[in-house]
Amino acid sequence: MSEPLVFQFDVDGNDFTSAGRASVQVKKLLRELGLPADVIRRVSIAMYEGEINMVIHANGGVAEVRVDERDITIILTDRGPGIPDVNLAMQEGYSTATRSIQSLGFGAGMGLPNMKRYTDEMRIDTEVGVGTTITMVIHLPQPQ
Amino acid sequence: MKISELRQDIFRPLCLPDPDRDIRGVYMGDLLSWVMGRAEEDNAWITIMSNRNVIAVASLISVSCVILTEDVTLDADVLALAEQKEINIFTTALSSYDACIALYRMLNE
Numbered sequence: 504m505s506e507p508l509v510f511q512f513d514v515d516g517n518d519f520t521s522a523g524r525a526s527v528q529v530k531k532l533l534r535e536l537g538l539p540a541d542v543i544r545r546v547s548i549a550m551y552e553g554e555i556n557m558v559i560h561a562n563g564g565v566a567e568v569r570v571d572e573r574d575i576t577i578i579l580t581d582r583g584p585g586i587p588d589v590n591l592a593m594q595e596g597y598s599t600a601t602r603s604i605q606s607l608g609f610g611a612g613m614g615l616p617n618m619k620r621y622t623d624e625m626r627i628d629t630e631v632g633v634g635t636t637i638t639m640v641i642h643l644p645q646p647q
Numbered sequence: 648m649k650i651s652e653l654r655q656d657i658f659r660p661l662c663l664p665d666p667d668r669d670i671r672g673v674y675m676g677d678l679l680s681w682v683m684g685r686a687e688e689d690n691a692w693i694t695i696m697s698n699r700n701v702i703a704v705a706s707l708i709s710v711s712c713v714i715l716t717e718d719v720t721l722d723a724d725v726l727a728l729a730e731q732k733e734i735n736i737f738t739t740a741l742s743s744y745d746a747c748i749a750l751y752r753m754l755n756e
Contacts, residue, residue, distance in 0.1 A: 523703035527732075530707065540688075540709075547707045548683050555680075555700075608696045613680035620684060 507571040508536075514554050514579075516563025519607070525566045526551035536570065542641060545621040546575050549639050552614040553579040559604055560584065561635065577622075577639045585631035593619065648754055650712050650735050657749055658714060658737040662726055665733045668711035673750050675743050679704050686710060691750060693743050695719050699728055706732045714750075716743045 510532060512525035530547040550566065557564040561583020569576040586592045593615050600610025619625045624640040651666040674686035675693040683704055686692055692710040694701065697719050705713050712735035715721070720738050721729065729736050739746050 520699045523700065523707070526707060527703060544688065544707070544709065551703065551707050552680060552683065607698055608677055608679040608700060611678035611680045613678070613684050617680055617684045 507569045510568045510570075512566045512568075514557045514563045514566055514581075516558055516561065519558055522555050522558045523551050525554055529568050532568075533570070533575070538570075538575075539644060542575070542643060546577065546641055549618045549621045549641070550577050550579075552617050553577065553637055553639070555609055556614050557581045557583070559600055559609060564634075573643060573645070575641045575643065577637075577641075579637045579639075580634070581636075582634040585633055585635055586627065586629040587631050589627050589629060652753075653737065654749075654753060657741065658739050658746075661715075661721060661736040661738055662730050663735050664730050665735055668735060670711050670750075670754065673747060673754075674710070675747055683708055693746050693750075695743065697721050697725065699725050701725075702728045702732055702734055705729075705734045711735065712737060714739060714746055716741055716746045 514525055526547045529550055530543055533543045533546060557579060561581035564579060564581030567578040591597055595616045596612040598610045598612035604610045618639060622639040623642045626638045629635040648670050650668045669689055670691045671689040672687060674690040676682045677694050677696050679700055686708055688709045689711045691712050691714055692705060693714045693716060695716055697715055701713060715738045718740050741749060
């Protein structure tokens with residue numbers, strides 16, 4: 504695997520019920536690549552949280568997953584409203600989701616914290632009125 | 648304990664595509680991100696939520712089954728999705744609290 508494998512998915516901002524489609528597909532792809540179950544679980548959870556965020560807050564976007572020998576990198580890009588206060592958004596329990604979103608079981612204010620928890624590196628580039636790009640990296644276990 | 652060993656007079660199966668799964672521990676919760684952050688693989692997940700996202704979450708975190716309490720059931724399309732994703736689903740008349748107690752007893756018998 505010298506060239507990284509790159510997968511791209513459109514995240515449909517209008518379709519709440521199918522949110523998670525990209526993460527489920529990624530999970531399947533990573534399984535086919537024979538990656539460790541723990542890595543697959545962390546990648547798919549982090550990606551699902553990101554996908555849900557893009558649907559709730561940003562009217563969708565694009566998810567890209569790159570796999571090379573060392574890392575899995577997830578890049579989520581949207582043209583949503585941006586995050587005015589990233590530190591606040593990173594606090595567990597802080598959410599701007601509406602009540603109707605909460606009635607679906609989302610909006611617990613755990614999305615971004617979970618993404619951080621399940622990845623080794625996470626970077627948020629955001630500009631109010633322009634959009635947000637979140638880059639998450641999960642290191643693959645290296646042969647000794 | 649295997650899924651198939653659950654007492655079906657208390658936990659009624661709605662779909663059992665993967666009955667050989669083991670139940671190791673229980674997690675109860677309705678907020679999906681909370682469940683994703685805290686539940687562990689092979690847990691039985693107790694919830695009253697019944698939309699499609701529950702199936703996606705159950706699949707991503709690899710719980711051994713979802714137990715819907717208070718007689719909550721699934722719409723036909725969600726049930727079909729559960730079959731497709733091979734997620735075991737039960738329903739029970741018990742509250743989430745009482746379901747936890749019942750499971751505790753079964754797991755420790």
